[in-house]
Amino acid sequence: MAGPRRDTRGIVDAHGLFARVRFRRHAPAAALRPYLEHYWLIDWDLDEPYETHVVPHPSVNVVFQRSSGGPDHAEVAGIGLELFTRKLEGRGRVCGVQFRPGGFRPFAPGRTVSTLTGLHEGLREVFPGAAPSVPSAVLGPESDAERVTALDDFLLSLGPEPLxxxxxxxxxxxxxxxxxxxxxxxxxxxxxxxxxxxxxxxxxxxxxxxxxxxxxxxxxxxxxxxxxxxxxxxxxxxxxxxxxxxxxxxxxxxxxxxxxxxxxxxx
Structure with missing residues (x-):
C-alpha cells in the first residue's frame, strides 16, 4: 500500500494553514490500511484566531479534539456537503482518521453511510462500545508515534469486518x-x-x-x-x-x- 497522500487537495489556502499549524499525515497499522486513507494530526498555538476552510472529501472522518482548556472529545463526521469552516484559537490539537470512501462501513456494518452524511455524531453514539477514556488516550501523548498507536488500538478494537x-x-x-x-x-x-x-x-x-x-x-x-x-x-x-x-x-x-x-x- 502507498503511504499517506502528500497533496493539499481540499484545503483552501493550504499555505496559510501550514504557516500557522503543525500538520502531519501518518499511515495506520497494516491491518487497517485497506479501509483508511491516513491519520491526520494538527497542533496549533496561535496569538490570533485563524479561520480554516476545507472542501470535504467523500470520506467519513473520526475526529478527536482538544482546544483551549476544554474537555477532550471525539465525534464521527459524515461526508460534508458544503465548505467546512473552523476557527482555530489559542492552543489546540486534533487527531483525525480519514477513511477511504467506502471504507467506513466495515467498522459499523449496521449503519448505512448516507445516514451520517452532513452530520457530526458523538463517538459513542456511533460506537456504543467505545470506552469514555478513548479521546484522552488518543490526544494525551506528546509524540506522534504514541498517538498513532492509540488510534490503531481503538480502530482494531472495533473489529472491522470485510464487506x-x-x-x-x-x-x-x-x-x-x-x-x-x-x-x-x-x-x-x-x-x-x-x-x-x-x-x-x-x-x-x-x-x-x-x-x-x-x-x-x-x-x-x-x-x-x-x-x-x-x-x-x-x-x-x-x-x-x-x-x-x-x-x-x-x-x-x-x-x-x-x-x-x-x-x-x-x-
Whole structure:
C-alpha cells in the first residue's frame, strides 16, 4: 500500500494553514490500511484566531479534539456537503482518521453511510462500545508515534469486518479519482458491472453520497489545487480536461463550492 497522500487537495489556502499549524499525515497499522486513507494530526498555538476552510472529501472522518482548556472529545463526521469552516484559537490539537470512501462501513456494518452524511455524531453514539477514556488516550501523548498507536488500538478494537460491497465501492471511487476520463455515472456503472440504479444504491449504502457527487467533488479538488499552484492557469483548458462542457460550468461549480470564482481565488 502507498503511504499517506502528500497533496493539499481540499484545503483552501493550504499555505496559510501550514504557516500557522503543525500538520502531519501518518499511515495506520497494516491491518487497517485497506479501509483508511491516513491519520491526520494538527497542533496549533496561535496569538490570533485563524479561520480554516476545507472542501470535504467523500470520506467519513473520526475526529478527536482538544482546544483551549476544554474537555477532550471525539465525534464521527459524515461526508460534508458544503465548505467546512473552523476557527482555530489559542492552543489546540486534533487527531483525525480519514477513511477511504467506502471504507467506513466495515467498522459499523449496521449503519448505512448516507445516514451520517452532513452530520457530526458523538463517538459513542456511533460506537456504543467505545470506552469514555478513548479521546484522552488518543490526544494525551506528546509524540506522534504514541498517538498513532492509540488510534490503531481503538480502530482494531472495533473489529472491522470485510464487506464485498464496501470493497467494490472503494475500487470504483478509486477509479474516479485516478481516471480523468471517468466523467459519467453510466460509464462508472458499466465499469462496476451494474446498472446506474444499482450503483446509486451501492454508493448510498457504502460511501454516503451519490456517484455524480463524487465525480464532481474530485474535479473541484483538482481545480482548487491547480489554483494554488504558482503559475497561471488556463481555465478553459482545465475545464475541458476535467470533463466540463465549458469553462462556465467549472466556474459555477467552483464558486458554489469554495465561495469565490477560481480566478479570484488564484489571485
Amino acid at each position: 464485498p460491497d464496501a470493497d467494490l465501492a472503494m475500487a470504483l471511487v478509486q477509479r474516479v479519482r485516478e481516471d480523468r476520463t471517468m466523467r459519467r455515472v453510466d460509464r462508472l456503472a458499466q465499469a462496476g458491472g451494474m446498472s446506474v440504479r444499482a450503483l446509486q444504491r451501492l454508493f448510498a449504502a457504502q460511501v454516503g453520497v451519490g456517484p455524480k457527487w463524487v465525480i464532481l467533488r474530485y474535479r473541484i479538488h483538482e481545480a482548487l489545487e491547480r489554483a494554488e499552484s504558482s503559475g497561471p492557469v488556463d481555465w478553459a483548458r482545465l475545464a475541458a480536461e476535467l470533463g466540463y462542457s465549458d469553462q462556465a460550468h467549472l466556474v459555477r461549480d467552483f464558486t458554489a463550492t469554495v465561495g469565490v470564482p477560481p480566478t479570484a481565488y488564484a489571485a
